[in-house]
Amino acid sequence: MTHSTTSSTVTAPVDVVLPCLDEAAALPWVLARIPDGWRAVVVDNGSSDGSADVARSLGATVVHEPRRGFGAACHAGLRAASADLVCFCDCDASLDPGLLTGLVAAVRDGSADLVLGRRRPQGRGAWPLHARAGNLALVRMLRRRTGLSLHDLGPMRAARREPLLALGLTDRRSGYPLEMVVRAAAEGWRVTETDVPYLPRTGRSKVTGTWRGTWCAVRDMRAVLR
Numbered sequence: 040m041t042h043s044t045t046s047s048t049v050t051a052p053v054d055v056v057l058p059c060l061d062e063a064a065a066l067p068w069v070l071a072r073i074p075d076g077w078r079a080v081v082v083d084n085g086s087s088d089g090s091a092d093v094a095r096s097l098g099a100t101v102v103h104e105p106r107r108g109f110g111a112a113c114h115a116g117l118r119a120a121s122a123d124l125v126c127f128c129d130c131d132a133s134l135d136p137g138l139l140t141g142l143v144a145a146v147r148d149g150s151a152d153l154v155l156g157r158r159r160p161q162g163r164g165a166w167p168l169h170a171r172a173g174n175l176a177l178v179r180m181l182r183r184r185t186g187l188s189l190h191d192l193g194p195m196r197a198a199r200r201e202p203l204l205a206l207g208l209t210d211r212r213s214g215y216p217l218e219m220v221v222r223a224a225a226e227g228w229r230v231t232e233t234d235v236p237y238l239p240r241t242g243r244s245k246v247t248g249t250w251r252g253t254w255c256a257v258r259d260m261r262a263v264l265r
């Protein structure tokens with residue numbers, strides 16, 4: 040498996056943005072599964088477990104975002120990207136980045152403008168019940184609001200970089216993934232989803248693994264819908 044380096048002058052066909060907060064244990068699994076020739080852009084937010092060094096040593100481009108928050112990390116990665124196509128994927132080994140080739144294919148062949156991975160939990164513990172319930176409530180609101188027939192607001196995504204930047208996303212916390220879909224729908228984008236297996240993550244959850252984290256995510260997302 041090869042990885043493009045930070046000094047590469049050849050433009051990667053696809054940049055994969057990986058928000059990362061203390062994911063040193065998951066990074067080797069995740070980075071080994073980035074499709075050949077694509078660039079991994081790991082966005083670190085002051086990890087204390089050496090994530091940035093691990094990512095760099097495995098050939099990823101590392102971006103530092105001082106501002107805390109999932110959305111801040113995703114957006115810093117998007118701004119640092121240079122490829123025509125950009126993907127997002129969590130950095131916790133819950134989702135195999137190799138599956139992104141399927142999402143990208145649909146954007147490339149013009150059948151969709153934004154493709155989301157619909158998470159299909161594999162075994163118990165992959166997706167806590169409260170996180171699932173919160174996600175479902177939001178996705179129902181989204182369906183009513185936009186008419187999009189989606190089933191999940193998952194973190195695995197693919198789209199073209201420039202239109203994505205032009206959406207002008209402003210949320211920098213947990214509302215970012217929902218805001219992306221809401222604004223894309225408002226612009227008339229074709230938003231589709233494709234099934235992806237969702238595995239128990241490596242390490243501890245930073246967002247929806249706790250009641251409090253889920254509550255904050257739902258609150259941020261509801262603010263987007265208002």
Ligand SMILES: Nc1nc2c(ncn2[C@@H]2O[C@H](COP(=O)(O)OP(=O)(O)O)[C@@H](O)[C@H]2O)c(=O)[nH]1
Nearest residue numbers: 058059060084108109112130244245246247248
């Ligand atoms: N850079 C950065 N990454 C974050 C932050 N919060 C979460 N992440 C990363 O975003 C991804 C999703 O977070 P995770 O803890 O798995 O949330 P969950 O899937 O809802 O349990 C993981 O790769 C985290 O490391 C943050 O504030 N900054």
Ligand SMILES: [Mg+2]
Nearest residue numbers: 129131133240
């Ligand atoms: Mg996770």
